[in-house]
Amino acid sequence: xxxxxxxxxxxxxxxxxxxxxxxxxxxxxxxxxxxxxxxxxxxxxxxxxxxxxxxxxxxxxxxxxxxxxxxxxxxxxxxxxxxxxxxxxxxxxxxxxxxxxxxxxxxxxxxxxxxxxxxxxxxxxxxxxxxxxxxxxxxxxxxxxxxxxxxxxxxxxxxxxxxxxxxxxxxxxxxxxxxxxxxxxxxxxxxxxxxxxxxxxxxxxxxxxxxxx
Amino acid sequence: xxxxxxxxxxxxxxxxxxxxxxxxxxxxxxxxxxxxxxxxxxxxxxxxxxxxxxxxxxxxxxxxxxxxxxxxxxxxxxxxxxxxxxxxxxxxxxxxxxxxxxxxxxxxxxxxxxxxxxxxxxxxxxxxxxxxxxxxxxxxxxxxxxxxxxxxxxxxxxxxxxxxxxxxxxxxxxxxxxxxxxxxxxxxxxxxxxxxxxxxxxxxxxxxxxxxxxxxxxxxxxxxxxxxxxxxxxxxxxxxxxxxxxxxxxxxxxxxxxxxxxxxxxxxxxxxxxxxxxxxxxxxxxxxxxxxxxxxxxxxxxxxxxxxxxxxxxxxxxxxxxxxxxxxxxxxxxxxxxxxxxxxxxxxxxxxxxxxxxxxxxxxxxxxxxxxxxxxxxxxxxxxxxxxxxx
Numbered sequence: 001x002x003x004x005x006x007x008x009x010x011x012x013x014x015x016x017x018x019x020x021x022x023x024x025x026x027x028x029x030x031x032x033x034x035x036x037x038x039x040x041x042x043x044x045x046x047x048x049x050x051x052x053x054x055x056x057x058x059x060x061x062x063x064x065x066x067x068x069x070x071x072x073x074x075x076x077x078x079x080x081x082x083x084x085x086x087x088x089x090x091x092x093x094x095x096x097x098x099x100x101x102x103x104x105x106x107x108x109x110x111x112x113x114x115x116x117x118x119x120x121x122x123x124x125x126x127x128x129x130x131x132x133x134x135x136x137x138x139x140x141x142x143x144x145x146x147x148x149x150x151x152x153x154x155x156x157x158x159x160x161x162x163x164x165x166x167x168x169x170x171x172x173x174x175x176x177x178x179x180x181x182x183x184x185x186x187x188x189x190x191x192x193x194x195x196x197x198x199x200x201x202x203x204x205x206x207x208x209x210x211x212x213x
Numbered sequence: 214x215x216x217x218x219x220x221x222x223x224x225x226x227x228x229x230x231x232x233x234x235x236x237x238x239x240x241x242x243x244x245x246x247x248x249x250x251x252x253x254x255x256x257x258x259x260x261x262x263x264x265x266x267x268x269x270x271x272x273x274x275x276x277x278x279x280x281x282x283x284x285x286x287x288x289x290x291x292x293x294x295x296x297x298x299x300x301x302x303x304x305x306x307x308x309x310x311x312x313x314x315x316x317x318x319x320x321x322x323x324x325x326x327x328x329x330x331x332x333x334x335x336x337x338x339x340x341x342x343x344x345x346x347x348x349x350x351x352x353x354x355x356x357x358x359x360x361x362x363x364x365x366x367x368x369x370x371x372x373x374x375x376x377x378x379x380x381x382x383x384x385x386x387x388x389x390x391x392x393x394x395x396x397x398x399x400x401x402x403x404x405x406x407x408x409x410x411x412x413x414x415x416x417x418x419x420x421x422x423x424x425x426x427x428x429x430x431x432x433x434x435x436x437x438x439x440x441x442x443x444x445x446x447x448x449x450x451x452x453x454x455x456x457x458x459x460x461x462x463x464x465x466x467x468x469x470x471x472x473x474x475x476x477x478x479x480x481x482x483x484x485x486x487x488x489x490x491x492x493x494x495x496x497x498x499x500x501x502x503x504x505x506x507x508x509x510x511x512x513x514x515x516x517x518x519x520x521x522x523x524x525x526x527x528x529x530x531x532x533x534x535x536x537x538x539x540x541x542x543x544x545x546x547x548x549x550x551x552x553x554x555x556x557x558x559x560x561x562x563x564x565x566x567x568x569x570x571x572x573x574x575x576x577x578x579x580x581x582x583x584x585x586x587x588x589x590x591x592x593x594x595x596x597x598x599x600x601x602x603x604x
């Protein structure tokens with residue numbers, strides 16, 4: 001008998017355009033998310049967090065780690081927006097880290113993925129990986145377009161769940177990470193769903209964040 | 214109350230968390246033991262930890278300066294809240310009454326929504342069932358979403374368990390109505406066969422759709438699993454009818470100690486996901502595929518559980534003989550893989566088996582905090598057929 005996990009992946013854009021307030025706000029948001037989840041007993045017992053980033057290349061900064069053992073990472077922004085490498089690494093992490101149900105093992109809950117990006121991809125491979133994510137539906141993916149330079153249409157090719165954060169202020173990031181926290185808590189509460197990978201019901205987005213239809 | 218769990222029986226730091234976690238059980242006492250009014254003194258109260266205690270065997274002659282102890286990881290602290298809304302919102306009252314009849318509807322509305330133990334004995338059979346709100350729901354003031362129906366007549370027994378979908382707002386009503394409709398239909402059926410099972414499920418689907426229409430909600434708001442077993446004597450042993458839509462587990466135990474599983478539960482690639490709930494449009498397709506009528510010459514027990522038990526003890530066929538061993542002979546140590554488990558006597562030796570089973574459902578496993586329901590039918594041969602649980 002093993003412990004079932006709710007895997008939560010955050011794939012963050014750390015390209016040069018995120019330097020300064022945006023990257024500092026992402027770091028603060030991850031710390032805030034961690035604090036929030038430590039106050040939720042079901043999250044303590046089942047949520048696992050992983051942080052991945054993409055700039056010139058993709059990195060898994062924190063592998064899937066239970067909330068109680070998680071240490072918010074240091075992030076630095078530089079380089080281009082190699083979105084495709086980020087999606088590739090996300091798919092690779094799924095294959096490497098997730099446990100699916102078999103006759104002998106109870107699998108993880110369907111993972112939750114939050115993708116943050118403030119720009120447009122600079123690589124050419126991203127459509128291939130976006131297609132894989134869309135077709136395989138290995139997770140409930142929520143993409144957030146940060147600021148007015150983010151390419152919503154690109155994110156829409158990864159997932160139908162795209163939200164728009166109009167400003168890139170610390171308050172806006174704080175609101176977004178509260179939304180992430182609420183989504184994790186709601187997902188861990190409302191277990192029992194149809195296994196068709198259809199869109200999940202998200203908590204209402206906070207002011208300043210809108211769901212892109 | 215039966216589950217008076219004593220933190221003093223819990224040892225070591227891992228189990229300290231368990232003690233904190235069990236605190237709700239001490240207070241969550243809206244029990245309605247309809248058949249267990251004889252008291253529950255034999256439903257034991259200790260929780261035993263699976264972790265070993267430090268016996269001091271690591272003592273050394275060299276006294277070294279103590280390194281600062283690492284900060285303990287944050288513990289899950291569970292609370293208990295009562296729901297803010299009534300179990301049956303006003304919009305559902307009239308359609309619920311119309312679907313079930315006034316007497317049954319009144320009976321459902323009067324009993325505890327959070328936990329219940331039931332028991333009956335007749336002829337060769339003893340049946341016991343219990344359901345318990347999970348910590349996850351208690352912590353946020355949500356209702357238990359599981360449901361239970363038990364019946365033992367002169368010749369026929371019926372057990373039905375159901376688990377309302379967590380993603381459906383009124384699944385507690387869906388699961389409760391479904392078990393009552395299916396259970397009553399099989400109790401009253403002229404013959405025990407596939408047609409009777411399918412008729413029972415069709416009645417449940419119709420009732421849930423009618424309630425949804427009457428309450429002006431989408432029928433998906435009432436989604437539930439349903440797991441059924443009915444049995445009666447046959448010329449060659451026992452005729453057993455089983456049917457399942459959704460997850461959970463059902464096993465038969467035989468007199469040679471084997472267990473068999475007539476229907477596999479519906480499970481997706483990820484935890485908590487199934488392909489069809491009652492009353493989805495494909496309910497009858499899934500129900501027909503998972504209906505089994507068989508004559509069992511050596512039936513010793515039937516065991517049905519919702520996923521709150523199945524998921525914590527997976528794969529269930531492996532754990533079913535151990536669970537039955539605990540229920541038939543008593544449990545004095547936790548099953549492998551559990552963090553802690555209450556000490557409970559044999560259901561057969563107790564004068565309050567419903568309370569005992571309710572206490573048994575208080576086992577603890579990290580991350581497994583869903584509502585739990587278990588129903589068991591024990592033939593008089595069960596004590597010989599089923600081996601005692603031994604750690």
